[in-house]
Amino acid sequence: MLPEVDTTMTAAARTGRRDRVPPHPDMSEIGLQQVLEALVDPVRRRIVAELYAAGEDLACGTIDLPVSKSTATHHFHVLREAGLIRQHYAGTSRMNALRREEFDARFPGLLRAVVDAHGGDGAAE
Amino acid sequence: MLPEVDTTMTAAARTGRRDRVPPHPDMSEIGLQQVLEALVDPVRRRIVAELYAAGEDLACGTIDLPVSKSTATHHFHVLREAGLIRQHYAGTSRMNALRREEFDARFPGLLRAVVDAHGGDGAAE
DNA sequence: CGCAAGGTTCGACCACTGTCAAACTTCGAT
DNA sequence: ATCGAAGTTTGACAGTGGTCGAACCTTGCG
Numbered sequence: 001m002l003p004e005v006d007t008t009m010t011a012a013a014r015t016g017r018r019d020r021v022p023p024h025p026d027m028s029e030i031g032l033q034q035v036l037e038a039l040v041d042p043v044r045r046r047i048v049a050e051l052y053a054a055g056e057d058l059a060c061g062t063i064d065l066p067v068s069k070s071t072a073t074h075h076f077h078v079l080r081e082a083g084l085i086r087q088h089y090a091g092t093s094r095m096n097a098l099r100r101e102e103f104d105a106r107f108p109g110l111l112r113a114v115v116d117a118h119g120g121d122g123a124a125e
Numbered sequence: 126m127l128p129e130v131d132t133t134m135t136a137a138a139r140t141g142r143r144d145r146v147p148p149h150p151d152m153s154e155i156g157l158q159q160v161l162e163a164l165v166d167p168v169r170r171r172i173v174a175e176l177y178a179a180g181e182d183l184a185c186g187t188i189d190l191p192v193s194k195s196t197a198t199h200h201f202h203v204l205r206e207a208g209l210i211r212q213h214y215a216g217t218s219r220m221n222a223l224r225r226e227e228f229d230a231r232f233p234g235l236l237r238a239v240v241d242a243h244g245g246d247g248a249a250e
Numbered sequence: 251c252g253c254a255a256g257g258t259t260c261g262a263c264c265a266c267t268g269t270c271a272a273a274c275t276t277c278g279a280t
Numbered sequence: 281a282t283c284g285a286a287g288t289t290t291g292a293c294a295g296t297g298g299t300c301g302a303a304c305c306t307t308g309c310g
Contacts, residue, residue, distance in 0.1 A: 036161065036164060075298090091307065091308070108241065114161075117232045118157055192268085196269055202288095216278065219287070
């Protein structure tokens with residue numbers, strides 16, 4: 001289909017993807033073990049807490065983390081695999097959002113409890 | 126009081142301790158990090174879940190774990206240090222109980238959320 | 251086109267933690 | 281006094297996971 005390649009289009013547009021979107025697991029595939037392993041890391045918990053507080057999509061860069069870019073990528077990956085966040089690209093930036101309702105349906109009260117405790121604890125914002 | 130030494134008494138009784146009691150941290154000293162590190166281990170979560178279900182003190186031996194005794198000791202130690210359980214000796218056995226109310230006051234909803242999720246998840250009881 | 255910005259992938263490294271066996275301690279009972 | 285049961289302590293070992301730098305890949309823009 002569409003044999004003529006329009007070079008003015010971006011690669012994403014050419015392939016029919018407005019936003020590249022990495023694979024997200026279904027909530028039913030997520031286990032508690034995985035979730036706790038994700039939340040046990042302070043950096044990841046900080047990400048979750050900020051997304052929770054923001055209540056909307058945040059670009060990666062918006063959240064400043066005390067680690068290198070490659071490590072940050074790693075953390076976002078873990079959070080995504082644990083069903084905690086949803087990611088999609090917008091230009092060169094990656095947007096992140098909490099999968100709040102979904103997650104709460106699967107693990108009622110857990111996210112709230114952790115974020116609350118995180119705030120009252122050594123949040124160091 | 127009672128100055129006459131009754132040799133029929135146990136050493137614990139003679140020294141005025143009915144039960145030896147290891148040091149327990151105050152809830153205010155407990156951090157979320159510590160708690161999550163404690164709960165992230167499946168064996169420890171299993172212990173917590175069983176104590177939660179039992180609702181009363183359980184001897185170490187009552188809870189059968191898929192690990193050696195020394196490892197079990199380690200796990201109970203971690204749980205105690207994280208403020209999750211209270212321990213005391215009764216004879217040669219160690220009794221364990223959840224510090225439920227206290228813990229819930231410090232981290233509202235957390236224990237409940239984790240135990241609930243644990244049950245619905247790969248509890249493998 | 252060519253370049254810079256923002257992320258990703260890859261390898262390597264290091265600290266931490268769960269695990270066990272062996273030796274030791276303490277209590278209860280014989 | 282002695283033995284067995286129940287835990288503890290210690291030391292060692294292996295696997296895992298967070299960390300980084302370097303090289304690479306896209307996208308947006310001049």
